[in-house]
Amino acid sequence: MAKNKFETTSNGVPIRHKPLGMRIWNNRGFYLMFLPVFIFVLIINYWPMLGIRYSFYDYTVKKMEWVGLKHFQDMFSGKNSSDFWRSFFNTLELSIMKLLITTAASVIVSVFINEMGNLLAKKTLQTVIYLPHFLSWAVTAAIFTLFLSASSTGFVNETLKSWGVLERSIDFLHLPTWWRPIFYLINIWKETGWGTVIFLATLSGINPELYEAADIDGATRMQKIWYVTVPALANTVIIVLILNLAKVLNMFESVFVLYNTRVYDVSDVISTYIYRKTFMAAVPNYGFTTAVGLFKSIVGAFLVLVCNWASKKIRGRGII
Amino acid sequence: MKKKVLALLLASAMVASLAACGGTSTDNGGSTDSGNSGSTTTTSTDGGNTTTAEPYVLDELYVIVDGTLTATVDSGQDAFIEQWEQLVGEKIGHPIKLTIEQPEHSGYQATVSQILSTRQQSDADYPDAMIMSASMFREYQTTGILWDMANAYDNADFHANVRFQNNEFNKDSQGRMYGIAPTRGNGCVTYVKQTWLDAVGMKLDDIKTFDDYYKMLKAFAENDPDGNGKGGTYGAIAAGYANIGEAPYINYLPEFWQGAYPAILQRDGVWVDGFQEQATIDALTRLHQAYVDGVIDPDTEEAGTKQAREKFWNADQSVASGTFAYWAGTWYNNITNNMIKQGIMAEGDQQKDLVMLPPIKEIQDTWGGLIDREAPVWVITDDGDGDDSREQAIFDALIETMLDGDKVETLWVYGAEDVHWSVKAEDFETVTGDDKKVTEYHYEDGQFHLKQSPNDPNSIWSKNHLDPILVIVPLTNGYDDPNPVVQAGNDFFNKYAIAAPVSPASETLTEIQSELTDAKKVAINAAVTGEKTPEEAVAEYVAAWGDTVQGILDELNAQ
Structure with missing residues (x-):
């Protein structure tokens, strides 16, 4: 059905808007307040976007000339395509796997913390697992590089050798087969604690009557977790996954500090490639x-x- | 829906308009200069009419330097600049303001590249001159942004006093010279811990061949040279199995690489790719064996020079290595000083406890000695206006004075007077080591001496930018650092030094150099660690890059 030309009130009286210029003038105070923000956004957010024009140029120290879509052709099917596609698919795989694994770990740890009865132990554990989040990736990489080194200074290798588990050291961070599992483990170590914040908040909001009802029904602890806690978390888990999915291509620092030439095939992501x-x-x-x-x-x-x-589909409102 | 479509259209229109309106062209070879006017009168021909340019007076000099200028902001750079401006102002006859930009050393190449791409000739902070490593210099040589200083060099006042002729190698086949090396290159020497040799019952004089060398490394790895009753020691550590990012590439593990050279070089006047030669495969086989035998520290793969050095002189010798190939001369002194600081060497025992290994037979038979690398160079940017007066003025103010053999050269060699060195009478002391050992220094009036480092009063300043032993024009004022360890290190290296292969300069090579370096690094690391055989690793490199490299070789051989 076509809309009326004029918007109307509930009892059918047409609303006649004043001209735009007059409305702006009438609200000039608000527009004046908005002006600095508008200028700031233009300068900080939009002015740098002028740089996108360089993607249509050959831009080196000695020349800048228009080349049209040459770089895009080169990227998708030219001499740089294999490296580009490798980094693109690595980005998707590493990001999505990292997202799923760290979210799963956060959920499990949150449930575990929620079930803890001893308040002191609970608070201590929370604090301890939050801490790695506050270490920079450079420091994290330095710790794990030393920790996993194949040299005689590597704690893990030397310990495993002294226990007779290993005969020779494994160069964990330089072997393509090991790099990704180690990368996910480091991410779990660093980000799980922080990830529990939102889940613990959700858990604290679960109606205690649900647990009491489950108790009356004779539910075991595991059944209460499975039938009360997990369903209550499901919506939050989905929201967290969706919100983070939008950021999957923004992966740089964690890879940059841990990768090396020998594992480019499994670790090079778009940002490190750029x-x-x-x-x-x-x-x-x-x-x-x-x-x-x-x-x-x-x-x-x-x-x-x-x-x-x-x-919008899941929770009824968008993220932008 | 309409709103969404409208929003999308508006967003697209905005991006398109931004892209269009931002399209001001960048002319990196622009004709504007940095606003200075000249000290040199030149003439230029314009449409048949000869005009005489105004004298160019250089009143500002903007230079970019790497970490080789040790008078950093924290180490008396202000005094260095102040004294440079005063001395050069007196020499040139008018004041010149010197501005030094010193990016972080390890990211120097990337920073310079950004600076040259994003700043304009007309900008006040567009560099007039820069330091470049030899390989970086070769990559920029073909870009057209560097000034050909061949004439200036040949006519320079210092030219008659040049004692090393290494700058002749900086000239291309047409005699153009885009950079000048104020020093000879220097090279690496393999340092061996004498205490470890004694512990495993070996003598340095017996190490003549690779087999002898390898036996020594194995003994260091297996025979408990540190005497703690456990393993964990290594024969050697280095910053990479090959120093593949910088010529001469093989200097950190020369005994393994021997006659191999994993880069493009000239053999009998023909450019070839050394990485594809059998010698490289043989070198990788030796390195792989060392990796398997555990005689080479696996940290070598990713270690930078700092990490390698610090592991060598680590106070905990149970995870250290017995040999370490590193720069001669000043670094011999630095390494031994650090070993003293770490408490693993006694003061006065430097030359006794850290000995230098003469080149083994395989090195002598192939190269003829230890490789003296191509030296870092100073380059001057060309403003592209066809008039050399600005560039000549920069050459006169910076290079001529830097090599005057007198006061300005002393600044570049030792640093600022009364900050880094002095001839005034003074007494001071330094405290080193865990036992807080005090060393006293006493100097008479008129006696040249180096002072305490501005940023570390417990160490003695060593040098500034130019090594006094390596500088191509010797100091004539008699100022000399009488450090016997430095002298011994330089004498040893000079005894065996031979010139490094000249690096190629090719436009295509410049474009793909970083990818080629990565590909070689991947191949070397894969071969050494056994992921692939050396033959497979080199074959993969050839399959991926063989045709491109052949194109570069054809380009070079046609020059």
């Missing part, structure tokens, strides 16, 4: 790396829209 092509080359072509960055942004924007749609 970094190497931009900063490790003596005379980089900023045009190409800007094109890769632009593609990443477009995919990222698409994911945000998908998550927004999913969020």
